[in-house]
Amino acid sequence: MSVKIAIIGGTGVYDPNILTEITEEKLETPFGRARVKIGSYHGKRVAFMARHGEDHSVPPHLVNYRANIYALGMLGVKNIFATAAVGSLNQDMKPKDFVFVDQFLDFTKSRPQTFVEQGVVHLDMTDPYCPRLRQVLREAAEKHGLPHHIAGTYVCTEGPRFETPAEIRMFRQLGGDLVGMTSVPEVVLAREAKICYATIAMVTNFAAGISATRLSHQEVVDIMDENVHNLRKLVMAAIESVDEDAVCGAGC
Numbered sequence: 001m002s003v004k005i006a007i008i009g010g011t012g013v014y015d016p017n018i019l020t021e022i023t024e025e026k027l028e029t030p031f032g033r034a035r036v037k038i039g040s041y042h043g044k045r046v047a048f049m050a051r052h053g054e055d056h057s058v059p060p061h062l063v064n065y066r067a068n069i070y071a072l073g074m075l076g077v078k079n080i081f082a083t084a085a086v087g088s089l090n091q092d093m094k095p096k097d098f099v100f101v102d103q104f105l106d107f108t109k110s111r112p113q114t115f116v117e118q119g120v121v122h123l124d125m126t127d128p129y130c131p132r133l134r135q136v137l138r139e140a141a142e143k144h145g146l147p148h149h150i151a152g153t154y155v156c157t158e159g160p161r162f163e164t165p166a167e168i169r170m171f172r173q174l175g176g177d178l179v180g181m182t183s184v185p186e187v188v189l190a191r192e193a194k195i196c197y198a199t200i201a202m203v204t205n206f207a208a209g210i211s212a213t214r215l216s217h218q219e220v221v222d223i224m225d226e227n228v229h230n231l232r233k234l235v236m237a238a239i240e241s242v243d244e245d246a247v248c249g250a251g252c
């Protein structure tokens with residue numbers, strides 16, 4: 001039975017404890033090795049990948065995004081739900097809210113963004129995050145009464161440092177709602193691999209200069225931990241209801 005659904009776990013989400021009959025695989029790709037766990041939930045086969053490694057040892061700028069997405073493609077994955085801890089630039093998007101982002105602004109600096117190293121591919125990015133999967137997430141959040149926003153613009157920074165307040169002011173003026181360090185190039189590579197992709201962003205803090213206090217990674221992890229049970233509910237409901245064979249019209 002092929003695996004058509006994958007969860008990419010971000011900060012605070014390191015183990016696939018909703019899955020049963022878990023096996024672990026190491027996949028060799030042209031871009032390096034990727035580790036993935038495969039299990040079952042609700043009669044569906046699901047792959048789980050910890051973006052930063054199971055011990056959170058890989059920082060955002062060193063994640064091998066190409067190996068990860070390529071490996072999921074090798075398994076036959078067609079739908080990815082990716083979790084992401086984010087800072088908020090938008091007073092309406094509060095800590096512990098979920099945001100099913102629909103756009104990104106890319107401020108990364110050093111990351112390969114394509115699998116194609118010969119020839120030229122210009123990908124359409126009108127709908128970078130799959131509208132069908134975002135709708136699945138919206139219904140899952142409504143079902144469980146979880147605070148959520150159905151759209152938002154994710155600003156992806158290079159990290160691993162947090163931003164300056166001046167950068168956050170600039171991102172706000174440019175239309176950003178959230179700031180994080182991992183969505184790009186993951187979302188771009190998923191589109192290149194023709195895999196539908198949606199991000200479950202969870203706000204862990206107000207961004208630098210908006211927050212009354214200085215930021216720390218521990219604060220991000222603590223808020224994530226406090227709300228991981230809701231994230232799990234959301235992911236379970238999404239896996240249950242997603243049509244894993246659906247064909248999208250959004251270019252994915």
Ligand code: HPA
Nearest residue numbers: 085086087179180181207
């Ligand atoms: N900035 C960047 N990435 C983040 C933040 C932030 O404030 N919070 C969680 N991930």
